[in-house]
Amino acid sequence: MKPFLSFFGCLILVSLSTSELRGQFPEGKPSELQGHPDATVVTSNTFRLDMNIHQGFFNGNVILVTSNMRVRSNEMTVFFDETGNQVKRLIARGDAILEQTTRTGKSSQMEYIVAENKLIMTGNPEVIDEKNHVTGTVITLFRDTDQMQVDGHSKVVLYQGQNAGQPSPQPPQQR
Template sequence: MTKAFFAAICMALIPAMTLAQSQVSFGGGGQDTSAPVEVTADSLSVNQSDGTALYTGNVVIVQGDMRLAAPRVLVIYSEERSEITRMEATGGVILVRGEEAAEGERADYNIDDGQIVMSGNVLVTQGDSAMTSERMVVNLEDGTAQMSGRVKTVLQQGSQDGGQ
């Protein structure tokens, strides 16, 4: 491999590496965090004393165009018990919004500030491209995400079949 070829490859990858270590798009525009939250699970355990509900077994949560699936989700209600303030999903989490999908070991959704923090071997797929990191913070209001912790990006350029 010549030095010129190697330099050209490095220059082509710099924008991708910069993008992966800063903000990336996730799910397009804003998410309505005041939209109803629908939860489906195999079982539910409610703790009235601390204002939590534990959903286990094939948990699926839908809010607007966002879908989260995990084996276990702890829902934390406000002090008045009138609305959900946070959700903690563990055991292998899949988050889908629009055309993007993310997987991780854990996801914490703070409904009040419209952020989801995914951690533990996070994998984001956007079409044929993929990114991995240890942590991703999704801002649902503007549809962006910040990835950190050894970020790796695989960008697919053009057609996979050579343009045929």
């Protein structure tokens, strides 16, 4: 039971019904982040913990919120170290959506590796950073260094100037 209690020190869990979930999110931040800005709050319809295999399973309307990131998905698996005290990685599956201050992203799956502070997006990943748009087979975001790596069939659309992201005016047609 001790590893489970330590888990709460790292990850605050709240299971809410669908209507309560919609009422609390996506608007403001959870109250738990007010007093503990380094906390992580995960809400879902159901949660199951199996410390025999060092994993936790969230299912249905999963929303992970930190002080600077929000991830939504249909399900999420949390992998703990052998002691059960530290989260090693998270995998969000099914319509995964990333929201940050200037960046949004979506993919079928997002894997967050805690030690490297990186997020790996697969399954038609797409990132919009301010107005710039990036797609590829795999998009990796490095949160500590604000870097991105795109592997396989990358497409990057960069907008510059004060009308960035605005459609260009069409030239007048000649008669």
